[in-house]
Amino acid sequence: MTVNTDGLRSPRARRRRHRRGEGALLRDEVLDATATLLAQRGDGREVTIRAVADRVGVTPPSIYRHFTDKADLLRAVVEARFEHFRTVMRAAEATSTAPCDVLRRRCHAYVRYAHDHPGHYRLLFSAMDLGPAPLGLTEGREHPGRPAFEDHVGAVTRCLERGKGPHDPGSTFIALLLWTQLHGIADLRISKPEMPWPPAEDLVDAALAALALR
Amino acid sequence: MTVNTDGLRSPRARRRRHRRGEGALLRDEVLDATATLLAQRGDGREVTIRAVADRVGVTPPSIYRHFTDKADLLRAVVEARFEHFRTVMRAAEATSTAPCDVLRRRCHAYVRYAHDHPGHYRLLFSAMDLGPAPLGLTEGREHPGRPAFEDHVGAVTRCLERGKGPHDPGSTFIALLLWTQLHGIADLRISKPEMPWPPAEDLVDAALAALALR
DNA sequence: TGTACATCAGTGAACGCGCGTTCACTGATGTAC
C-alpha cells in the first residue's frame, strides 16, 4: 500500500499487464505481496484483499483469478512461509557436522527468524486461524510445518545420541521441551518488547546448557 | 451473544434497567461480558461493541456512557484480567512455605490458567494491540502485568537462594528464562493443539529440574 | 400525602467506512488462414 504524505492511499504506478499465457505470474506476485504485508507484526486479519491488490498494482477482483478466496490465499502463504522457514533453518546449520553445534546454530537461527520476521513467525507458530478458515491443517493433507518439526526432532536426537546408546525414546519429549523454550523466547520478545530482555543468544545458550544439549 | 438454532443472533431477554444512581453497575456488567467473550481463544478484534452490548442485554450506545471507546474498554479488561491472573497465581501457592514448592505450584497454575482461559491468556501475554490502540502501556502508568512479574521473580529468587548466598544477581535472568519456558508450553498448546503434547505438568517439572529449581 | 420536575439510564435510528466478493465488461495479444 502506497501512502502519500497526507496518509491517503494512492494508486501504484500502473503496471504493464502480463502477456497472454503468463497470467500465472501474477499468482507469485500476489503471494509475495501478501507475505510482505504479513512480515511486520500482525496476523491474517490485518491483511486485506484490497491492500494486497493495491501493493501488486492490480484491482481486487484480479486476485480471484488465482485464489478462490482469502483463506485460500493465506493458506498458500502459510505453506510458502513454512518452506522458507525450513530453508532458513537448514542453511543455518552451515557446514558444521558436530550434532550439538548443528542444533545450537538452528536454535539461534530460530529466534533470529522470529526477530527478523515477527509477522511471519506469528503466522506460522502463533496464529490460530486465518480469519475465515482454520489455519494449516488442509484436511487430509499433512500439516505444512511437519517437515520442519521433524528436522528439529532429528537435530535434537542426534545431539542427545552423541556418546549415548542408539536411540533415546525420550528425545521427542526433549525436542518438544526445547521447542517450547525457543517459542517462548521468540514470542515474548515480540509481544513484550518493553521488557528488559537479555540477548536472545544468552537465553538460548542457557536453555541448551540446562537441557544438557551442548 | 445468544444464538438460536438457525445460528442467528437473537435479542437477550429485556433486562430491567438500573435504578437512578446505580448506572455505574452497568460498567462492571460490561467488563464481565467482554471478559466472557474474550475467554475462549481469540483476541480483541473478535470482540465487537455490538456483541458485548448484546450479551449484557443493552444497546451499543449504552457502552459509551462508561467507556470512551473500544480501546478504553479493552484496556480496562486487560487490567482486571491481570489482577485476576495474579490472584490465581497467589492462590496456587496454597499454604506451602517451601520456596521451591511454592514456585512449582505457581508454574503449574500458570499453564493451567492458559489452558482454562486461552483467550484471556493470549490477551495478557500474546496480544500486541487492542485493534485500535496499543495494549498495556497506558502512557505514564506502569504496566498492568508488572506486579505479577515481580511475584514471579521473587518466587524464583527465593527458590534459588535456598542454601546459597543471600542474593543471586542472575536470578532475574533465570526468572526470565523460566517465564519464556512456561509461555512456550502454554502458548504452543493453544496454537498447535494437534501436536502430540505430553502432559503439561511433565514439561513443567522437566523444565524446573533442568534449571535446578527443585 | 400529592404533584411537578430535574435527573439520568438507556434507546432507536442513522452515519460513513472498509471489507470480501460478484459480474459483466474491455482491450491487448497471439494465432489461423
Next chain:
DNA sequence: TGTACATCAGTGAACGCGCGTTCACTGATGTAC
C-alpha cells in the same frame, strides 16, 4: 504479409454486511415543595 478472430489478463462498478460511533430522544425514578 495482412487481417479476422478467439483468448485471456485484468477492470470498474456495485452488492450486502457488520463495524464503531453519534445524536436526539424517551421514560422511569427519585426529590423538592
